[in-house]
Amino acid sequence: MTTLTEHPIDTVIDIAIEARIAGLDWSAISNGLDTEGWAHIPALLTPAECRDATAMFAAPDGFRSHVIMQRHGYGQGEYRYFAYPLPPLVAALRSGLYPHLAPLANDWHRRMGLPADLPADHDAFIARCHADGQRRPTPLILRYGPGDYNRLHQDLYGAHVFPIQAVVLLSDPRTDFDGGELVLTEQRPRMQSRAQVVPARRGDMILFAVNVRPQAGSRGDYRVTMRHGVSTVRAGERHALGIIFHDAA
Ligand SMILES: O=C(O)CCC(=O)C(=O)O
Numbered sequence: 001m002t003t004l005t006e007h008p009i010d011t012v013i014d015i016a017i018e019a020r021i022a023g024l025d026w027s028a029i030s031n032g033l034d035t036e037g038w039a040h041i042p043a044l045l046t047p048a049e050c051r052d053a054t055a056m057f058a059a060p061d062g063f064r065s066h067v068i069m070q071r072h073g074y075g076q077g078e079y080r081y082f083a084y085p086l087p088p089l090v091a092a093l094r095s096g097l098y099p100h101l102a103p104l105a106n107d108w109h110r111r112m113g114l115p116a117d118l119p120a121d122h123d124a125f126i127a128r129c130h131a132d133g134q135r136r137p138t139p140l141i142l143r144y145g146p147g148d149y150n151r152l153h154q155d156l157y158g159a160h161v162f163p164i165q166a167v168v169l170l171s172d173p174r175t176d177f178d179g180g181e182l183v184l185t186e187q188r189p190r191m192q193s194r195a196q197v198v199p200a201r202r203g204d205m206i207l208f209a210v211n212v213r214p215q216a217g218s219r220g221d222y223r224v225t226m227r228h229g230v231s232t233v234r235a236g237e238r239h240a241l242g243i244i245f246h247d248a249a
């Protein structure tokens, strides 16, 4: 894994998202997801792409809904779900990441006794969601100001669940905000929950398990339940782009 000191954020060249995704070390990423339930990919988006995505949040067009988190008990802050058609960057991330994750997702399903029949490409998976009434797009941009936070949760929106999701940090923790760390918890059978704080800088992507993942134990695989949230932002503004692969009912 690349450490934060080696962070290549300032040297990202502007190649197509799909090519950047294809160039990632997918065996290391799959390994991280498999053993920890998450993987950190430094500097997937350029600072300019992060700024452009952040600017989308303030524009009124292109979103299907605006959620004030405290109204629903989700925490404090706000987010907007994109409408179809998704902006090119968001569509490219969603369809570009999916094929690299589908083999691991099927392996997880097989190991957990779930149907290991997730299609190899995202269009086919989305067609399946839509055919069963999960038609509303789930990619979103979140905005947190001072005092805002996101309670531990799972992004389940219906029976069709792709077991891995992504979030890209759009703001710079060195200059834009304090606090606001992505927190992942895992719950193993008969054990207390464990929390992990995921390191991230602007443009980094974190891939993580949506709800359950298999863990090899002495008597075969068992299920680990994962949740994610964001610790309180102490100062400044934090934006993030969430990529969930299933659509919502
Ligand atoms: O703000 C974050 O980093 C996490 C947002 C989130 O809950 C999500 O993308 O599903």
Ligand SMILES: [Fe+2]
Pocket (backbone or CB within 6 Å): 153, 154, 155, 228, 242
């Ligand atoms: Fe979430």
